[in-house]
Amino acid sequence: MSTAVDIAGPSSPNQAHSSAKIPNAPLRPSLKRSNHPYSLSHYISTPSPAVDVKGLIQPSPAQQRAAQPAHAKPRRAPSWPDMWESPSGLHLAHAAELLMRAGLLALTPATTEQAGLGAQSSQPDSSGCGTDFQPFLGAWFPFSPTLFPLAGFQMGGGHWRSAAMGAEGIEGLVAEGYSPGSLGGSSGGRRKRKRCGECVPCRRQTNCDQCSSCRNRKRGHQICKYRKCEELKRKPGGYQCVSIFRWRQKCCK
């Protein structure tokens, strides 16, 4: 399940009939033009004004079709951790509350590091991660951001997990996107990794057309900075920090 969501802002005319092949779709020709309706600052500062929460919870048939093209192959078989994965975070948050009420979700204290970093969570960073996350915190999640680490929630690889998730689940999520084949492995060849399609940048449908990658596309051959997959930003093969605040930790690069 991968619902295309344009975190960048309100739907543009382009987006109205665009999302069928996102996130792995090549850029539409219209996106190559630089008359994008939103400025770079819009990407940076706009706090999720037009996220269709109702649509995220109950996608319309059209949205479902767009998000799940007929030829699309699921990246992996649905598994129970998917219960924690949501574009909106709404039902996972609701589920978390219900579980906590029922005493089924362990409440583990956050580390001081996490707590400290959590206090900085609204600060933008160079990659735009902070601003990307703001919609989750400010609008999409009905809970305080600090509640998640406190409740044992952590995020990694585009997935949420609870403290109740065992090592198996963690390992599976940590390893995701780093299949032996994609890492080169025994072949020794330089294999391309693929974007996860699930992280916030991957969910973006539009290029900002203003970042250095967009402006320098002809020679740079790079995807828009704000669409660069979080997974691909990390070096392949290394351990992935699965902390909710991983993007604030340089060690996770």
Next chain:
DNA sequence: ACAAACGTGCCT
């Protein structure tokens, strides 16, 4: 063939 974009090395 072509476009998109990942990987990597160099430069600042």
Next chain:
DNA sequence: AGGCACGTTTGT
């Protein structure tokens, strides 16, 4: 560390 350029891989 980040930007840039280019080789290369991958999908259409």
